[in-house]
Amino acid sequence: MIAAVLNDMPYRYNAVVELIRKRVDAGTLKVGDRLPSIRQLSQLTGFSTVTIHHGYELLESRGYCTARPRSGYYLTRISSELGDFAQHAENPADPISIGDFPQSLLLSWQNRTLDSFGAPHPSGDLFDCAELDRVMRRILRRGKLPAKEAVLGDIDLRLQIARRAAQRGIFTRYQDIIITGSAMQSLDLCLDALTDSGDIVLVESPSYFPALSRIKHRNLRVIEIYSHPRTGVDPDQFEYLVKNNKIRVALLMANNHFPTGITYGEEGMKRVVAAAHKNNVTIIENDMLGDLSYGIRNPASLKKFDSSETVLQFSSFECSLAPEYGLGWVIAGKHAQPILAASYLGGYGINDARMQQALAEYLMSHSQDRHLRRIRDTLASRMERGLQLLAKRLPAGCSISRPNGGCMCWIHAPQGFKSFSAAKALHKQRVSILPGPVFSAAARSFENSFALNFSFPWTATNEAKIGKIADFVAEITIG
Numbered sequence: 091m092i093a094a095v096l097n098d099m100p101y102r103y104n105a106v107v108e109l110i111r112k113r114v115d116a117g118t119l120k121v122g123d124r125l126p127s128i129r130q131l132s133q134l135t136g137f138s139t140v141t142i143h144h145g146y147e148l149l150e151s152r153g154y155c156t157a158r159p160r161s162g163y164y165l166t167r168i169s170s171e172l173g174d175f176a177q178h179a180e181n182p183a184d185p186i187s188i189g190d191f192p193q194s195l196l197l198s199w200q201n202r203t204l205d206s207f208g209a210p211h212p213s214g215d216l217f218d219c220a221e222l223d224r225v226m227r228r229i230l231r232r233g234k235l236p237a238k239e240a241v242l243g244d245i246d247l248r249l250q251i252a253r254r255a256a257q258r259g260i261f262t263r264y265q266d267i268i269i270t271g272s273a274m275q276s277l278d279l280c281l282d283a284l285t286d287s288g289d290i291v292l293v294e295s296p297s298y299f300p301a302l303s304r305i306k307h308r309n310l311r312v313i314e315i316y317s318h319p320r321t322g323v324d325p326d327q328f329e330y331l332v333k334n335n336k337i338r339v340a341l342l343m344a345n346n347h348f349p350t351g352i353t354y355g356e357e358g359m360k361r362v363v364a365a366a367h368k369n370n371v372t373i374i375e376n377d378m379l380g381d382l383s384y385g386i387r388n389p390a391s392l393k394k395f396d397s398s399e400t401v402l403q404f405s406s407f408e409c410s411l412a413p414e415y416g417l418g419w420v421i422a423g424k425h426a427q428p429i430l431a432a433s434y435l436g437g438y439g440i441n442d443a444r445m446q447q448a449l450a451e452y453l454m455s456h457s458q459d460r461h462l463r464r465i466r467d468t469l470a471s472r473m474e475r476g477l478q479l480l481a482k483r484l485p486a487g488c489s490i491s492r493p494n495g496g497c498m499c500w501i502h503a504p505q506g507f508k509s510f511s512a513a514k515a516l517h518k519q520r521v522s523i524l525p526g527p528v529f530s531a532a533a534r535s536f537e538n539s540f541a542l543n544f545s546f547p548w549t550a551t552n553e554a555k556i557g558k559i560a561d562f563v564a565e566i567t568i569g
Contacts, residue, residue: 106137106145125155125163128327139327140295143316144535148505150489159321159355206552207542207559208513208522210300212382212409212497215547216465219412221456226448241430243269243419244446250453251419258380259394260403262421268429269446270418273378275438276404277304277341280374282432283425284402285310285338292331292340294323296500296529296536298348298376301341305531312531313337317347319491319500322354325361332369339372344392346379349529349541350500351473351493353389360395367400372425377405381462383495384470399423407449410462415449417442469497469545476544479553483560497545502538507566509540516562521555 109131113119125131125146132139146163149155155163242248248264255262270276285291287309293302295314305312313335317323323342331337342362344354354362366373375392383389393403402425408416422429473493480490480501487504503509509525516523524543526536542559546552 106131106135106142107148109135110145110149119165121165123165124161125165127162128324129330138313139330140314140316143324143327144295147316150502157318157321206522206546206555207544208517208524209543209546210524211413212469212543213546214413216468216545217412218461219414222412222415222448222452225452226444229444229448229451242267242426244443244450246450246454247446248419250450254453254458255393255421258388258391260391260421262423266421266423266426268420268422268426268433270404270406270420270433271438271442272416273376273404273406273408273418274300274304276406276418276420277301277374277376279429279432279436279438280402280404280420280425281305281308281310281339282436283428284372284374289338290336292328292335292337292371293531294342294347295531296349296526296539296541297341297531298343298378299528301376302529302531305341314531314535315340317350318352319350319489319502320352322347322350322352322358323362325358325365328362329365329369332365332371337369337371339374340366341374341376342392343376343379345377345389346382346494346496348376348379348496349498349524350491351496351498352491353383353494354392356390356395359390359392363392363395363400367396367398371400373401375401375403377403378409379496380405381410382466382469382497384466384473384493386495387459389495393421399425410458410465411449411452415445417445417449466495469495472546472548473497473499473544475548476542476556479556480542480560483557485560485564488563497543499542499544501540501542503540503563503566505538507538507563509537512540512562512566516559519558521558523559 110119110125119125126134128139128142128146131137131142135142146155150157150163154166156166157163242265245264247269248267251267252262252264268279270279281304285308288311290311290313291305292313292315293305294317296317313331315323315327315331322344328340332340344359344362346353363373373392377391377393380389380391391403393401402423403421404418406416406418420429476499477490477492480499484490484501485504489502491500493499509523510527513523513525524541526539526541529541530536
């Protein structure tokens with residue numbers, strides 16, 4: 091259904107490019123000039139601001155314009171090639187889904203056996219759960235757990251989560267935190283509690299793709315907001331969309347965004363939260379990678395700037411402690427009761443009380459900061475090496491994001507490169523990438539973009555794989 095709503099978008103992206111080309115031909119736009127604002131061009135053409143953003147993205151990916159924070163897009167060069175973009179989509183494509191991936195690749199995701207760039211999860215060697223295992227064994231030897239109120243989850247564990255949140259400027263009561271089985275279960279409960287079939291959800295584009303499948307299965311309608319690979323979501327565009335559409339919730343990942351790796355600026359975070367509150371839109375903030383910022387101990391988040399319970403924040407221990415202990419939680423506030431009702435009606439019972447107690451005891455007796463510092467330093471080093479290799483090997487015309495944290499990097503290849511076809515072809519050579527279209531609800535978005543996971547150790551084999559990816563990009567785009 092999502093694809094049916096959005097499948098005419100590629101035609102409109104090209105219409106935006108064609109309109110800019112005509113202004114260049116007429117001499118009304120010169121190098122260095124500011125392009126019409128997103129809002130101005132939307133009013134002029136009747137296209138949505140998301141469509142205008144994607145059209146400008148096409149121009150930027152070819153180097154014809156550049157975005158300046160809080161200023162807009164500027165024309166950087168003129169060439170006859172500007173008219174080479176097709177005025178109409180060449181061959182309408184079917185929506186791309188996770189089910190279109192090779193089965194062996196999907197199984198490697200599930201079993202966490204993939205050891206290179208197409209994995210959607212951080213490398214397992216980052217995590218050392220030996221001490222957690224010892225705590226768990228000690229708890230199991232005790233036998234039966236003492237009786238505790240378990241509706242929201244282990245009290246001690248919720249206290250530890252609340253204390254950790256306070257270090258990042260989020261002051262919440264432990265009674266407002268709900269423990270879940272995973273981060274994605276947290277998202278499921280938020281969506282079930284706050285939305286009904288047919289409601290409109292605002293999502294980033296590109297976006298954390300496992301969340302998109304959750305939205306699709308609930309028969310929710312989607313409006314996309316472009317998340318720039320350098321600056322993230324534009325607060326002006328966010329305010330425009332929530333003001334002019336009946337949006338129920340907005341799903342955002344402001345910290346170490348997956349897949350671009352960037353973090354919104356704090357002023358932008360404040361403005362987004364204020365616009366959501368003003369227009370009665372609830373933000374569901376995905377903070378799964380929030381603790382993995384490079385060089386920043388306690389990074390800000392949307393929830394930090396929320397004084398009116400506009401933001402629901404969910405996360406898990408999967409990427410901050412260990413996947414094996416990846417319980418999740420929601421900072422639910424006033425939404426706790428509907429989320430608990432959704433949990434009961436959905437059959438989500440708390441059956442991991444011993445794991446919750448193990449996590450609580452571990453956090454009370456060990457320094458999570460020391461553990462996180464080691465993970466962050468390793469991730470930062472591996473990301474820097476990956477960016478160096480990309481800069482050296484990728485052909486001209488490619489653009490690369492500059493991640494602030496997490497494990498993902500986002501690449502725009504020149505037009506002509508089809509990342510989904512490339513992903514299938516490279517998989518046969520035992521090389522994996524994450525193709526751009528899976529990060530968007532629109533069928534043909536980000537066809538020439540892809541993401542790489544740089545959390546894995548840099549071996550000679552992995553460095554050689556970067557060369558294969560770069561050669562593949564060059565061969566397709568040049569040929």
